[in-house]
Amino acid sequence: MLNRACPASTGNGMPTFRNRLRFVRWDFQHYSRGAYTEGLSDAPRVLSVKAGQAIWKDQPLLGCGFGDIRQEITEWYTRNIPLLKGYEYLLPSNEFILYGAAGGLVAFCLFSIAVMAPFFMRGLRRSFAWIAFHLIAVAGFLYEIALETQYGVFIYAFLGCWLYVLLTREEQAVPDQDLPN
Numbered sequence: 001m002l003n004r005a006c007p008a009s010t011g012n013g014m015p016t017f018r019n020r021l022r023f024v025r026w027d028f029q030h031y032s033r034g035a036y037t038e039g040l041s042d043a044p045r046v047l048s049v050k051a052g053q054a055i056w057k058d059q060p061l062l063g064c065g066f067g068d069i070r071q072e073i074t075e076w077y078t079r080n081i082p083l084l085k086g087y088e089y090l091l092p093s094n095e096f097i098l099y100g101a102a103g104g105l106v107a108f109c110l111f112s113i114a115v116m117a118p119f120f121m122r123g124l125r126r127s128f129a130w131i132a133f134h135l136i137a138v139a140g141f142l143y144e145i146a147l148e149t150q151y152g153v154f155i156y157a158f159l160g161c162w163l164y165v166l167l168t169r170e171e172q173a174v175p176d177q178d179l180p181n
Contacts, residue, residue: 038085045093045143047084051076052092055101056108063104072101091148095141098148115141118160127167133159 024042031043055064055072064072069091077089092098095115100108115138124130137156146152 038088044084044088044090047077047081048073048090048093049097051080052094052097052101054080056097056104059104061104061106063100063102063107066102069098069102091145093143093145095145095147098145124164124167130163130167133163 027042028046031046051073054076055069058064073089073091074086077084092101096108096111099111103110115134118134119125119131121130137160140146144152147156
């Protein structure tokens with residue numbers, strides 16, 4: 001039933017999507033058996049999340065510090081996955097885990113509040129465009145660290161502010177009134 005209602009959800013609707021799902025599954029199984037292939041992108045992402053979780057677990061309250069996160073990541077990979085090359089050491093591919101590892105529970109909570117606040121803004125929480133924009137952003141934060149790049153910060157901040165201005169301007173617009181001549 002779900003296959004007919006939403007074929008992309010099961011990977012049967014689009015051949016390229018189905019092939020991508022098969023590749024991700026193959027890459028993960030390949031990695032899980034200890035057979036790592038250099039240059040593939042999915043296994044290093046999974047490893048980066050594991051590294052972030054381990055670093056956060058070691059220093060749960062305040063994290064290791066944003067200035068030391070790369071060094072901690074390098075040490076974790078060297079200790080746990082020595083077959084990886086240095087250029088494959090990734091920061092945790094999840095903004096929430098990155099903030100937890102680097103800034104601990106404090107940074108994780110502050111980041112989560114900041115990211116979730118737009119969903120509760122009076123006057124905007126019923127706007128489809130506002131909610132859709134922020135849902136897409138939060139979904140992206142689950143598998144990318146866009147806020148760690150200038151491009152990601154610009155896109156999120158600029159589009160978020162632009163959308164805010166457009167939507168609040170519409171909300172504050174006063175209907176045209178007949179003015180005396």
